[in-house]
Amino acid sequence: MKIIKHPIRTIFLIIALTASTLSLAAPKIQNWTTENGLSVYYVHVPELPMINLRLTFDAGSARDGKNFGVAGLTAAMLDSGTKDLNADQLAEAFESVGAEFSSSSARDMASISLRTLTLPDEQKKAIDTWMDVIKNSAFPDKDFQRLIKQSLVGLEAEKQSPAAIASKAFYQHLYGDHPYAFPQNGNESTIKAMKVDDVKAYYARYFVAKNGQLAIVGAIKRTEAETLAKQIARTLKAGEKAQAIPAVKPLQTSETLHIDFPSSQSHIMIGQPGTKRGDNDYFALYLGNHGLGGSGFTSRLMKEVRVKRGLSYSVYSYFVSMREAGPFLLGLQTKNSQVEEAIKVATDVVKTFQKEGVSEAQLQASKINITGGFPLRTASNNDIIGYIAMIGFYGLPLDYLDTFTGTIDKISREEVMEAYKRRLHPDKFLTVIVGKKVKQVAHKDDKKEPTQ
């Protein structure tokens, strides 16, 4: 159960990563490439007797093709056993030495991770087992059939969650025929039609050295890390890099999708295609969004929607930066009778922000928070491996963390405003509402609570 990734957690990981800045102690990232083309990112952190390893591959659900869900199933099958070990023995091999194995997949990326102590016997057994998984995963059909049944129950569970329904519909409608529209967990027909050979073929195609990166963080010296990286690389075939995925088309008109659901509250997601990694406007948009909806209680959306009107517990906006344009996303939840009011208030905030921009004082406050908060975000080995895996995966410069603060500091108010005028299109937003359609209350600040 621990391995299962919660979608919300993933989203916030992305925020944390993009929010990175650096003024003080940036982790010193070293990078090299092994003989068979595996790129290695390494940070030496000697304080705790542990090592984190993560292999990332361009093997997320955007690669599913017609087999919606195959990326997720492939990652999930990796704990099912190797040539020599069945699922029970594999779990035992890791856990008997206190090691933590995990694998996951998102839209762009799939990853295989390990955390182990550096006690010699424990470390050796953990890493040997990890390499066995990477090299010799057997994908037993029996385990595959079980996973299919579990996935089908998972798809049923999505149908009882308004948040899950909203998210699925949002991506589907935002991206149309683009691979980012694919449902990450597949759908009933694709999951039922899936064969274990699909998973094997997917693994063989995408989990290869030239399509991956290795991140190493912990109490391991450079020379040992090099030896280790070489060993790990040898478990992978050289293979080929995945093909580029197509660019995302902008929305042409505004669209509202209301999905009827018997909940007391409606989940609302509003957005458009936003930015990709390496986008020239990314930093200006990111900085602006801090004051718009990215900074919690100091953001305008939180003030207008929650603090002033009590309309929602959570309200936020952010740009998810992906290989191709990830979404700009604004989200909130409110009781069904307030849907119209909440949407109006939230989109008015965006429109006003776009029209009037951000004040110099607000911009400064955002800059201070972003840059001042940097050390908090690279404090743990877990934080660091998240960063370097991202830098490696998206091919960002090694000094990405070192220059982030400077880049943010240099952005002017005009640049932020200009980027928002050019890149945000509130007249072409997609709005997804999941909840019960009911009579709406008047937009009054001191309205009386209607009884349900």
Add this chain to the structure above:
Amino acid sequence: MNRIISRSLLLLAVLFLPLVSLAKEAPPKAPKTTPSVQEYTLDNGLKLLVKQDKRAPIAVVQIWYRVGTSYEHEGITGLSHALEHMMFKGTKTHKSGQFEVILSENGARNNAFTSQDYTAYYEVLANDRIEVALALEADRMRNLILDPKEFKKEIEVVKEERRMRTDDNPVSSTREQFNAVAFMNSPYRAPVIGWMVDLETMKLDDLQDWYKKWYAPNNATLVIVGDVEPEKIKILVDKYFAQIPKGELPEVKLRTEVKQFGARYLKVKLPAKVASLRMGFKTPGMIDAIKAVKGQPKVEQWEPYALEVLATILDGGSSARLAKNLVRGQEIAVGVGAGYYGFGRLSDLFVLSGTPAKGTTVMQLKDALLKEIQKLKDTLVTADELKRVKAQVIASEVYERDSIEHIATLLGSLEATGIGYQLMDAYVPQVLAVTPEQIQTVAKKYLINDHLTVAELIPQALKKASDKPAGDAK
């Protein structure tokens, strides 16, 4: 696991991870290398715990108040949590929202959370900004202004929070009803967020009264972990907190749960697609082994640790019995878990929960879980299993040190529940000392069917518009 509620969803992920693992596996673990924790108590009763971790130039500041749902009574449930929301609405010297602005300008991340046993506020920030956090926390310990207009909005926010977390989530709703049936008179029967009707009738005066009663230095613990010098911290804390007068704390009634005389079953019929099961045995907590409770049978010091290891034998990863036997093996469950809730202020439950596989009923899953419990009573756990658990305990003791927030949260919660932060250092050796015979003993002694409560979520059709909304039984 809805026992801890944070103020903002934005930090939910960050917050929930450490706390969920605390509630479920509850492994406060002891770093052996450093002389762990410095403790000071101010004249006004405020306790300060400082732990040094010099890996990064940052610190976490947490202030823990010994007040939560378990201090409330029927009719005022959710009061502690609502007050937590209002604690951001300004003081005599800081207007509403200014807290966040000041902290944001200092690069800090901040939030708060409420559980059954405590309400805590925290800031994570650069180690040269600790004073900013201390000044603000000292201010709102005594000088909060509770404004009716602010309350009117904020209570609506809390209701939205309840709708999101519980009313529209069939599994959460089941858990809420399960607790209310498992406990008859223990305050653990009430949800942290409060029953909707109590939120609807909550008054600002209730909050005012609650604040006055519980927010005092002698009811608080300040925890600071990070790259700090304990002696300097002590001086700073004195500067901001020493002048706050001691409060007159109300008496906390015992409210020990009455004995259960037979298993309880409840059916929860809600719009849903997937059935689920939650069951729990009444078990003593760590607190019962530390402090004898009047009228309660004696709990041996090792018993909670044996229950803790027992939970890990069942659900300590993919090689543990439940995953191995029920998810793989018999393929009876798609997900299943076990957890010992042994680290609260009051005794709680040993919980088993799960989602049956397609073609399996909830009652079949229940029987399979009870069979696993029976096995623990009949047969000693193997040496290999115990070895695995111990290896995991030793490893996670190291892994947990990777997060200073996690360490601070462990210290604070142990202190706030009355167990005492010293348990952090005692935990690992005590777990390592558990024997197969002790596990069998606690299984026989506590995991007995007469002390069991079973809840079954029975999915009802997800009807479309014009039908009754899900969840809220109003």
